[in-house]
Amino acid sequence: MxxxxxxxxxxxxxxxxxxxxxxxxxxxxxxxxxxxxxxxxxxxxxxxxxxxxxxxxxxxxxxxxxxxxxxxxxxxxxxxxxxATIEHHLAQVGQTLRDFMPDHLHKQVDAHLHLARSSPGTHESxxxxxxxxxxxxxxxxxxxxxxxxxxxxxxxxxxxxxxxxxxxxEGLLNRRTKAEKFGAAIRALDNDDPESSEGANRDRRIRQVLTQRRGKFEKLRGLITDxxxxxxxxxxxxxxxxxxxxxxxxxxxxxxxxxxxxxxxxxxxxxxxxxxxxxxxxxxxxxxxxxxxxxxxxxxxxxxxxxxxxxxxxxxxxxxxxxx
Ligand SMILES: Nc1ncnc2c1ncn2[C@@H]1O[C@H](COP(=O)(O)OP(=O)(O)OP(=O)(O)O)[C@@H](O)[C@H]1O
Ligand SMILES: [Mg+2]
CATH class of the missing domain: 3.40.50.300 (P-loop containing nucleotide triphosphate hydrolases)
Incomplete structure (x- = not known):
């Protein structure tokens, strides 16, 4: 058998x-x-x-x-x-989180990651x-x-x-879509802002990271349940x-x-x-x-x-x- x-x-x-x-x-x-x-x-x-x-x-x-x-x-x-897997994973998650947060919150991101290092959920993911x-x-x-x-x-x-x-x-992506729409509206009002295209690039990069991750998990899920x-x-x-x-x-x-x-x-x-x-x-x-x-x-x-x-x-x- x-x-x-x-x-x-x-x-x-x-x-x-x-x-x-x-x-x-x-x-x-x-x-x-x-x-x-x-x-x-x-x-x-x-x-x-x-x-x-x-x-x-x-x-x-x-x-x-x-x-x-x-x-x-x-x-x-x-x-x-x-x-090694956890360290690599936390470095990536940290980068994504820092991209999401304004600079003055980056210290909190680091503190969060420090705690996450010893949590079982982090280990598993x-x-x-x-x-x-x-x-x-x-x-x-x-x-x-x-x-x-x-x-x-x-x-x-x-x-x-x-x-x-x-x-x-999925939740993060949805929030991102709303933020992007808002950002685009602001940028449309302020065409000369040199930071605006940088902001759009960052949005694109974050979206890419999240979409890739989602794709990876969904593919694995599809294989495991087949x-x-x-x-x-x-x-x-x-x-x-x-x-x-x-x-x-x-x-x-x-x-x-x-x-x-x-x-x-x-x-x-x-x-x-x-x-x-x-x-x-x-x-x-x-x-x-x-x-x-x-x-x-x-x-x-x-x-x-x-x-x-x-x-x-x-x-x-x-x-x-x-x-x-
Ligand atoms: N059929 C068997 N006959 C004799 N000894 C066995 C047999 N199967 C396993 N063992 C022995 O039992 C012990 C535990 O086996 P193994 O390491 O494969 O278990 P495991 O479930 O992988 O353990 P762990 O959860 O610690 O990873 C080992 O010492 C192994 O050599
Ligand atoms: Mg074993």
Whole structure:
């Protein structure tokens, strides 16, 4: 089910609670698709350096080759650096705000941005803007992009943001239109003012910035909610709280218009490796049943707990072999 889903899509989001196996499953899926000849870009949007640890090599803002199939298939990885992304985003927003405000208010703009630096909304919108950028840049070079996202609640809010951001820029654009009309009327009365054409240029520049931003968010929103192009995969472990939270995430995403293509129950304990793990497995089966009841009709795939450290291509390949 997961393999078909990945083979048919060009955008996959992998989400779920912390530590359940999102990075491992994203990597396994990516490796499988690269070995099937596709060009895959794996993108981590998590502040922790997940891909780098799993693939045992530095992964940063530019795509790094993680694996290839000796032919056309490649798996490359990118880690979005949240701090650098936020700084860049705030610098841009700051410029836009300063353009909007008279000079004597610029100090307040700076104070506002200073506060915004530590607010979660800023963090998310900065990452979202970067995701939109990565999608746009990578579209030409890759057949499939897999986003290994940060733990649950965060992800859903992130996906809801294009709408919020789009509404926000829409509001600013409307206000701008009124201001421009007013400005034009003033300028018509005062044709010789040397500042007038500068004012018109500034209006145009601000409008351009806002329109571009709106375009970016709307495009991303369009891609994310297109079930032919994009799907969301929830990873979970068969434990009480993760199961409950995953069901909640599933419904939250569907409410946002994002199709959940599958749920992966990762790290199921073996039945034949001692009493302790066998007893654990019995409990996990119970939770698996509960998940089925909470999400009737959802495609659920189970993956076994693998022995040893999950680091490097051979280990990722071992997990990829378990995918169906
Ligand atoms: N099927 C599996 N069998 C054995 N170990 C696994 C399996 N899947 C994941 N792990 C291990 O579980 C740990 C967490 O996995 P992973 O880092 O993929 O989770 P994550 O959801 O990305 O975590 P985070 O939320 O911290 O980013 C890692 O040590 C990984 O090696
Ligand atoms: Mg991870």
């Amino acid at each position: 997961l393999l078909e889903l990945a083979a048919d899509r060009s955008l996959l989001f992998i989400g779920g609670k912390g530590g359940v196996g999102k990075t491992s499953v994203s990597s396994a899926l990516g490796l499988h698709q690269a070995r099937a000849g596709r060009r895959v870009l794996l993108v981590s949007t998590d502040p922790a350096h997940n891909l780098g640890h799993l693939w045992d090599r530095p992964v940063g803002d530019e795509p790094v080759l993680l694996a290839d199939d000796g032919g056309s298939g490649v798996l490359a990885g990118v880690e979005i650096d949240p701090t 900065a990452i979202l803007e970067r995701i939109a950028e990565v999608v746009e840049l990578a579209e030409r070079d890759y057949d499939l992009m897999i986003f290994d996202t940060a733990p649950s609640g965060h992800t859903a809010r992130l996906l809801a943001l294009p709408e919020i951001m789009s509404a926000w820029t 079930p032919i192009l994009c799907s969301f995969v929830i990873v979970v472990t068969a434990e009480r709280v993760p199961v409950l939270e995953s069901a909640e995430l599933f419904h939250q995403l569907e409410r946002l218009g994002v199709k959940v293509g599958g749920v992966v129950v990762n790290r199921l304990s073996p039945l034949d490796q001692g009493e302790f793990l066998a007893a654990k497995r019995t409990q996990e089966e119970e939770q698996l049943g509960k998940l089925g009841t909470l999400l009737p009709g959802a495609d659920i795939l189970t993956l076994p707990m693998l022995g040893g450290d999950l680091v490097g291509e051979p280990a990722v390949a071992q997990l990829a072999d378990q995918l169906r």
